Amino acid sequence: MTNVVVVGCQWGDEGKGKLVDYLSGKADVIVRFQGGNNAGHTIVIDEKVFKLSLLPSGIIREGKLSIIGNGVVLDPWALREEIETLTKLGVNVTEYNLLIAENVPLILSFHKDLDLLREARAGSTKIGTTGRGIGPAYEDKVGRRAIRLSDLENPKALRARLERSLEHHNILRKGYGKSVIEEGEILNQLEEISTFVSKFSTPVWRVLNNKNKEGANILFEGAQGSLLDVDFGTYPFVTSSNTMAASSSLGSGFAAQKIDFVLGVVKAYTTRVGEGPFPTELKNDKVGFHLETVGHEKGTVTGRNRRCGWFDASLVKQSCILNGVNGIAITKLDVLDSLKELKICVGYEINGELHGYLPSSIHSFEEIKPVYEFYEGWDDTTEGISSFEKLPSNAITYLRRIEELVGCPISSISTSPEREDLVHLRDPFEESIK
Ligand code: IMP
Numbered sequence: 001m002t003n004v005v006v007v008g009c010q011w012g013d014e015g016k017g018k019l020v021d022y023l024s025g026k027a028d029v030i031v032r033f034q035g036g037n038n039a040g041h042t043i044v045i046d047e048k049v050f051k052l053s054l055l056p057s058g059i060i061r062e063g064k065l066s067i068i069g070n071g072v073v074l075d076p077w078a079l080r081e082e083i084e085t086l087t088k089l090g091v092n093v094t095e096y097n098l099l100i101a102e103n104v105p106l107i108l109s110f111h112k113d114l115d116l117l118r119e120a121r122a123g124s125t126k127i128g129t130t131g132r133g134i135g136p137a138y139e140d141k142v143g144r145r146a147i148r149l150s151d152l153e154n155p156k157a158l159r160a161r162l163e164r165s166l167e168h169h170n171i172l173r174k175g176y177g178k179s180v181i182e183e184g185e186i187l188n189q190l191e192e193i194s195t196f197v198s199k200f201s202t203p204v205w206r207v208l209n210n211k212n213k214e215g216a217n218i219l220f221e222g223a224q225g226s227l228l229d230v231d232f233g234t235y236p237f238v239t240s241s242n243t244m245a246a247s248s249s250l251g252s253g254f255a256a257q258k259i260d261f262v263l264g265v266v267k268a269y270t271t272r273v274g275e276g277p278f279p280t281e282l283k284n285d286k287v288g289f290h291l292e293t294v295g296h297e298k299g300t301v302t303g304r305n306r307r308c309g310w311f312d313a314s315l316v317k318q319s320c321i322l323n324g325v326n327g328i329a330i331t332k333l334d335v336l337d338s339l340k341e342l343k344i345c346v347g348y349e350i351n352g353e354l355h356g357y358l359p360s361s362i363h364s365f366e367e368i369k370p371v372y373e374f375y376e377g378w379d380d381t382t383e384g385i386s387s388f389e390k391l392p393s394n395a396i397t398y399l400r401r402i403e404e405l406v407g408c409p410i411s412s413i414s415t416s417p418e419r420e421d422l423v424h425l426r427d428p429f430e431e432s433i434k
Pocket of ligand 1: 011012013038039040127128129130131132133134135223224225228237238239240273274275
């Protein structure tokens, strides 16, 4: 009985999907606890590509229970589409392998409208959201006007909640010069999807705690990354949920002290989609272009090109501390193959002062100068290597220095998109730190 949380320690897209896919082989239950269909996980198995957005990555393994916790914001139409796509790929999703928290808030059509309206109006101050209605849905949750999954079972309560929610949204819509929404329109939409989505609804906190008592291994799958956390990320260029390991508890109803191991996933370099500060970014740069093209750095959800840069050890160290990371997994090492020289950021010079972390009070991010250490690259390919000793010696030096700088041992290294291509040093399920 071991409970493991996997989180991203950069700006998302660290390759968590592959690690979660590997670890879900050892887990009985796989849980999503925050975010929504703004996430994008790509898993490649025998050249078959599975793109997941809302469903836990464990869904593609037979005999596993996947859970969407209350900390997620659920777009039921996006869920149906994702399930239909998986069905075509031969993955069967039913209420026997998927459960959804009855108290999960729903993303409705007006949340997406509002997300897009705001971004369009923001001009140069836009956040670069995924446009999936994530922010407005979380706002409604804390504003106590969300429609939750269990509301679909009670038409009277649903109508009352919707009335309250639409009162708020129609005022906003009028302000934006958009047509108001009639209650009947949303009720019809919800009625149409209700039977499909309600069959998955259950008090998942009970299921999880019972599974724990029975001795199950539970895997919590984080979405986005720590630097997109609404409290500790590069605010306001963040997502609207807490993306840290601690959310696995509140976002599912599973006590935090039962977590045994936190695995922090990082790329061997850094990427970011959307706006916001990125101290080590390689803009209009040959190496940046190499990372983008060799690493296929295009967002899974929106198809936007990801911004690329050097590995930032200061930010990853910050994330490791905030998450209580016990081990890191480094992905896409092979993308660095053939680069002559590598840089690792070890701090910042801000207005002439040295900082070992990114202060949240910094508004003028252009004034940040990264401080770098330089490393020799390697000519041999690391692609597909699955034993640490077989890695080129310069790659080992690079990895060992990252371990030192971020203050956390390496658990795994990924050397290609394929499921099997992983170097294992420590296994979270077998070597959990109790
Ligand atoms: P939102 O989550 O759609 O509100 O977008 C807020 C910010 O988070 C934007 O910069 C998005 O690009 C970023 N973001 C949201 N989800 C992901 C993800 O899964 N990977 C990387 N960036 C993301």
